[in-house]
Amino acid sequence: xxxxxxxxxxxxxxTGEKVFLECVQDMDHxxxxxxxxxxxxxxxxxxxxxxxxxxxxxxxxxxxxxxxEKKERFSLILESASTNQTSMxxxxxxxxxxxxxxxxxxxQFFGPGTRLTVL
Amino acid sequence: AQTxxxxxxxxxxxxxxxxxxxxxxxxxxxxxxxxxYKQPPSRQMILxxxxxxxxxxxxxxxxxSVNFQKAAKSFSLKISDxxxxxxxxxxxxxxxxxxxxxxxxxxxxxxxxxx
Numbered sequence: 001x002x003x004x005x006x007x008x009x010x011x012x013x014x015t016g017e018k019v020f021l022e023c024v025q026d027m028d029h030x031x032x033x034x035x036x037x038x039x040x041x042x043x044x045x046x047x048x049x050x051x052x053x054x055x056x057x058x059x060x061x062x063x064x065x066x067x068x069e070k071k072e073r074f075s076l077i078l079e080s081a082s083t084n085q086t087s088m089x090x091x092x093x094x095x096x097x098x099x100x101x102x103x104x105x106x107x108q109f110f111g112p113g114t115r116l117t118v119l
Numbered sequence: 120a121q122t123x124x125x126x127x128x129x130x131x132x133x134x135x136x137x138x139x140x141x142x143x144x145x146x147x148x149x150x151x152x153x154x155x156y157k158q159p160p161s162r163q164m165i166l167x168x169x170x171x172x173x174x175x176x177x178x179x180x181x182x183x184s185v186n187f188q189k190a191a192k193s194f195s196l197k198i199s200d201x202x203x204x205x206x207x208x209x210x211x212x213x214x215x216x217x218x219x220x221x222x223x224x225x226x227x228x229x230x231x232x233x234x
Contacts, residue, residue, distance in 0.1 A: 031220050040128075042210060042226040048219050056219050090164065096220055106152060106220055110164040 004111040012117045019078040021114050023091030032074035037088040081118045089114045123213050125225035132201045140196045140228045142211030152214040153194045159207040206232045
Protein backbone atom coordinates (compact mmCIF):
# COMPACT_ATOMS: atom_id res chain seq x y z
CA UNK A 1 0.00 0.00 0.00
CA UNK A 2 1.06 3.54 -0.69
CA UNK A 3 1.96 5.34 2.45
CA UNK A 4 2.26 9.07 2.84
CA UNK A 5 3.34 10.26 6.25
CA UNK A 6 3.55 13.72 7.72
CA UNK A 7 5.90 14.62 10.54
CA UNK A 8 3.28 15.97 12.96
CA UNK A 9 -0.49 15.64 13.39
CA UNK A 10 -0.71 18.77 15.52
CA UNK A 11 1.66 21.71 15.73
CA UNK A 12 1.49 24.96 17.68
CA UNK A 13 3.84 27.78 16.77
CA UNK A 14 4.20 31.46 17.53
CA THR A 15 3.96 34.34 15.10
CA GLY A 16 7.26 34.97 13.36
CA GLU A 17 8.65 31.47 13.87
CA LYS A 18 10.06 29.49 10.97
CA VAL A 19 8.03 26.31 10.57
CA PHE A 20 8.91 23.12 8.75
CA LEU A 21 6.29 20.58 7.71
CA GLU A 22 7.70 17.32 6.43
CA CYS A 23 6.11 14.78 4.12
CA VAL A 24 7.50 11.38 3.13
CA GLN A 25 6.11 8.86 0.64
CA ASP A 26 7.33 5.31 0.11
CA MET A 27 6.06 4.47 -3.39
CA ASP A 28 8.68 6.12 -5.60
CA HIS A 29 6.17 8.72 -6.76
CA UNK A 30 7.62 11.57 -8.77
CA UNK A 31 4.81 14.04 -8.04
CA UNK A 32 4.28 15.55 -4.61
CA UNK A 33 1.89 18.26 -3.48
CA UNK A 34 1.11 20.52 -0.57
CA UNK A 35 -2.48 21.65 -0.02
CA UNK A 36 -4.09 23.80 2.59
CA UNK A 37 -7.58 22.88 3.80
CA UNK A 38 -9.87 25.43 5.41
CA UNK A 39 -13.58 25.05 6.26
CA UNK A 40 -15.77 26.32 3.46
CA UNK A 41 -12.82 26.76 1.12
CA UNK A 42 -11.95 23.16 0.30
CA UNK A 43 -8.35 22.31 -0.57
CA UNK A 44 -6.11 24.86 -2.18
CA UNK A 45 -2.79 24.05 -3.80
CA UNK A 46 0.24 25.75 -2.29
CA UNK A 47 3.15 24.16 -4.16
CA UNK A 48 3.90 21.01 -6.06
CA UNK A 49 6.95 19.18 -7.34
CA UNK A 50 7.26 16.76 -10.25
CA UNK A 51 10.90 15.83 -9.65
CA UNK A 52 13.76 16.22 -7.23
CA UNK A 53 14.78 19.87 -6.84
CA UNK A 54 11.86 20.94 -9.06
CA UNK A 55 9.01 23.02 -7.71
CA UNK A 56 6.04 24.88 -9.09
CA UNK A 57 3.80 27.44 -7.45
CA UNK A 58 0.20 26.57 -6.89
CA UNK A 59 -2.71 28.89 -6.29
CA UNK A 60 -1.64 30.30 -2.91
CA UNK A 61 2.19 30.22 -2.62
CA UNK A 62 2.59 33.53 -0.78
CA UNK A 63 4.26 33.10 2.60
CA UNK A 64 5.41 29.57 1.82
CA UNK A 65 8.39 27.87 0.25
CA UNK A 66 9.22 24.23 -0.40
CA UNK A 67 12.19 21.94 -0.66
CA UNK A 68 12.63 18.61 -2.40
CA GLU A 69 16.15 17.32 -2.03
CA LYS A 70 15.17 13.64 -2.18
CA LYS A 71 12.50 11.98 -4.23
CA GLU A 72 10.60 10.64 -1.24
CA ARG A 73 10.56 13.82 0.84
CA PHE A 74 8.79 17.13 0.26
CA SER A 75 9.02 19.88 2.85
CA LEU A 76 6.79 22.91 3.28
CA ILE A 77 8.39 25.91 4.95
CA LEU A 78 6.67 28.87 6.54
CA GLU A 79 9.43 31.44 6.62
CA SER A 80 7.73 33.63 9.22
CA ALA A 81 4.52 32.12 10.49
CA SER A 82 1.47 34.35 10.76
CA THR A 83 -1.93 33.76 12.35
CA ASN A 84 -3.62 33.57 8.95
CA GLN A 85 -1.57 30.45 8.24
CA THR A 86 -3.42 28.56 10.95
CA SER A 87 -4.89 25.69 8.96
CA MET A 88 -4.83 22.00 8.11
CA UNK A 89 -1.99 21.12 5.75
CA UNK A 90 -2.25 18.05 3.55
CA UNK A 91 0.53 16.43 1.61
CA UNK A 92 -0.11 14.13 -1.34
CA UNK A 93 1.86 12.15 -3.90
CA UNK A 94 1.12 10.54 -7.24
CA UNK A 95 2.74 8.96 -10.25
CA UNK A 96 2.02 9.60 -13.88
CA UNK A 97 3.92 6.52 -15.01
CA UNK A 98 1.19 4.17 -16.11
CA UNK A 99 3.45 1.14 -15.94
CA UNK A 100 4.10 1.81 -12.28
CA UNK A 101 0.66 2.94 -11.27
CA UNK A 102 -1.64 0.77 -13.30
CA UNK A 103 -5.16 1.46 -12.11
CA UNK A 104 -3.81 4.12 -9.73
CA UNK A 105 -2.59 6.26 -12.62
CA UNK A 106 -2.68 9.89 -11.54
CA UNK A 107 -4.45 9.06 -8.29
CA GLN A 108 -3.22 11.26 -5.48
CA PHE A 109 -2.52 9.59 -2.15
CA PHE A 110 -2.85 11.80 0.87
CA GLY A 111 -1.14 11.97 4.22
CA PRO A 112 -3.08 12.30 7.48
CA GLY A 113 -2.60 16.06 7.63
CA THR A 114 -0.93 18.48 10.02
CA ARG A 115 -3.17 20.83 11.94
CA LEU A 116 -1.07 23.94 12.46
CA THR A 117 -2.03 26.64 14.94
CA VAL A 118 -0.10 29.91 14.89
CA LEU A 119 -0.55 32.00 18.03
CA ALA B 120 -7.65 28.28 -13.93
CA GLN B 121 -10.29 25.65 -13.86
CA THR B 122 -13.05 26.14 -11.29
CA UNK B 123 -14.97 23.39 -9.56
CA UNK B 124 -18.31 24.11 -7.92
CA UNK B 125 -20.10 21.96 -5.38
CA UNK B 126 -23.40 23.66 -4.68
CA UNK B 127 -24.46 21.53 -1.71
CA UNK B 128 -22.43 22.34 1.42
CA UNK B 129 -24.32 19.77 3.50
CA UNK B 130 -26.54 16.80 2.76
CA UNK B 131 -28.20 14.10 4.79
CA UNK B 132 -29.47 10.67 3.78
CA UNK B 133 -30.93 7.71 5.60
CA UNK B 134 -29.16 4.41 5.70
CA UNK B 135 -29.90 2.20 2.65
CA UNK B 136 -31.18 5.17 0.63
CA UNK B 137 -29.58 6.70 -2.45
CA UNK B 138 -28.06 10.16 -2.55
CA UNK B 139 -26.56 12.25 -5.34
CA UNK B 140 -23.87 14.87 -4.83
CA UNK B 141 -23.52 17.48 -7.54
CA UNK B 142 -20.42 18.99 -9.10
CA UNK B 143 -19.93 21.31 -12.02
CA UNK B 144 -16.69 22.56 -13.48
CA UNK B 145 -15.48 25.12 -15.94
CA UNK B 146 -12.77 24.40 -18.48
CA UNK B 147 -11.90 24.94 -22.09
CA UNK B 148 -9.88 21.74 -22.24
CA UNK B 149 -11.13 18.67 -24.05
CA UNK B 150 -8.96 16.15 -22.27
CA UNK B 151 -8.94 15.99 -18.48
CA UNK B 152 -9.68 13.84 -15.47
CA UNK B 153 -12.34 14.18 -12.79
CA UNK B 154 -12.26 12.68 -9.34
CA UNK B 155 -14.38 12.29 -6.24
CA TYR B 156 -12.45 12.08 -2.99
CA LYS B 157 -13.83 11.17 0.43
CA GLN B 158 -12.53 12.47 3.76
CA PRO B 159 -14.09 10.66 6.74
CA PRO B 160 -14.05 12.50 10.09
CA SER B 161 -10.47 12.71 11.38
CA ARG B 162 -9.25 10.28 8.72
CA GLN B 163 -7.24 10.48 5.55
CA MET B 164 -8.57 11.56 2.19
CA ILE B 165 -9.12 8.65 -0.16
CA LEU B 166 -10.14 8.35 -3.78
CA UNK B 167 -13.70 7.21 -4.40
CA UNK B 168 -13.95 7.22 -8.16
CA UNK B 169 -12.27 8.63 -11.28
CA UNK B 170 -13.50 9.55 -14.74
CA UNK B 171 -11.46 10.26 -17.85
CA UNK B 172 -13.11 12.89 -20.02
CA UNK B 173 -12.50 10.99 -23.24
CA UNK B 174 -14.49 8.02 -21.95
CA UNK B 175 -18.20 8.29 -22.57
CA UNK B 176 -19.07 5.47 -20.21
CA UNK B 177 -19.78 6.56 -16.67
CA UNK B 178 -17.40 5.14 -14.06
CA UNK B 179 -18.72 2.86 -11.33
CA UNK B 180 -17.11 1.45 -8.19
CA UNK B 181 -19.42 -0.87 -6.30
CA UNK B 182 -22.09 1.38 -4.68
CA UNK B 183 -20.56 4.53 -6.15
CA SER B 184 -21.26 5.74 -9.66
CA VAL B 185 -21.00 9.00 -11.55
CA ASN B 186 -23.15 10.80 -14.06
CA PHE B 187 -20.67 12.52 -16.35
CA GLN B 188 -22.20 15.05 -18.72
CA LYS B 189 -19.30 16.51 -20.67
CA ALA B 190 -21.26 19.06 -22.64
CA ALA B 191 -22.92 20.35 -19.49
CA LYS B 192 -19.63 20.13 -17.55
CA SER B 193 -21.35 18.20 -14.82
CA PHE B 194 -19.96 15.32 -12.74
CA SER B 195 -22.32 14.08 -10.05
CA LEU B 196 -21.69 11.24 -7.62
CA LYS B 197 -24.42 8.76 -6.76
CA ILE B 198 -24.12 6.66 -3.64
CA SER B 199 -26.49 3.72 -3.54
CA ASP B 200 -27.49 1.76 -0.44
CA UNK B 201 -25.90 4.39 1.80
CA UNK B 202 -24.04 3.11 4.83
CA UNK B 203 -23.09 4.82 8.09
CA UNK B 204 -19.46 4.60 7.02
CA UNK B 205 -20.22 6.84 4.06
CA UNK B 206 -20.49 9.80 6.43
CA UNK B 207 -17.69 12.11 5.29
CA UNK B 208 -16.72 15.23 3.39
CA UNK B 209 -16.80 14.59 -0.34
CA UNK B 210 -14.67 16.64 -2.68
CA UNK B 211 -14.98 16.87 -6.42
CA UNK B 212 -11.67 17.54 -8.18
CA UNK B 213 -10.46 18.37 -11.68
CA UNK B 214 -7.10 17.56 -13.18
CA UNK B 215 -5.72 18.74 -16.47
CA UNK B 216 -3.03 16.48 -17.86
CA UNK B 217 0.39 17.98 -18.43
CA UNK B 218 -0.18 20.66 -15.81
CA UNK B 219 1.87 19.03 -13.08
CA UNK B 220 -0.99 16.67 -12.31
CA UNK B 221 -2.23 18.91 -9.52
CA UNK B 222 -5.89 18.90 -8.58
CA UNK B 223 -8.39 21.74 -8.42
CA UNK B 224 -10.87 20.93 -5.67
CA UNK B 225 -14.41 22.07 -5.01
CA UNK B 226 -15.30 23.33 -1.55
CA UNK B 227 -16.77 20.02 -0.52
CA UNK B 228 -20.09 18.52 0.50
CA UNK B 229 -20.54 17.22 4.02
CA UNK B 230 -22.65 14.06 3.87
CA UNK B 231 -24.30 12.64 6.96
CA UNK B 232 -25.79 9.17 6.83
CA UNK B 233 -28.38 8.61 9.56
CA UNK B 234 -29.74 5.33 10.92
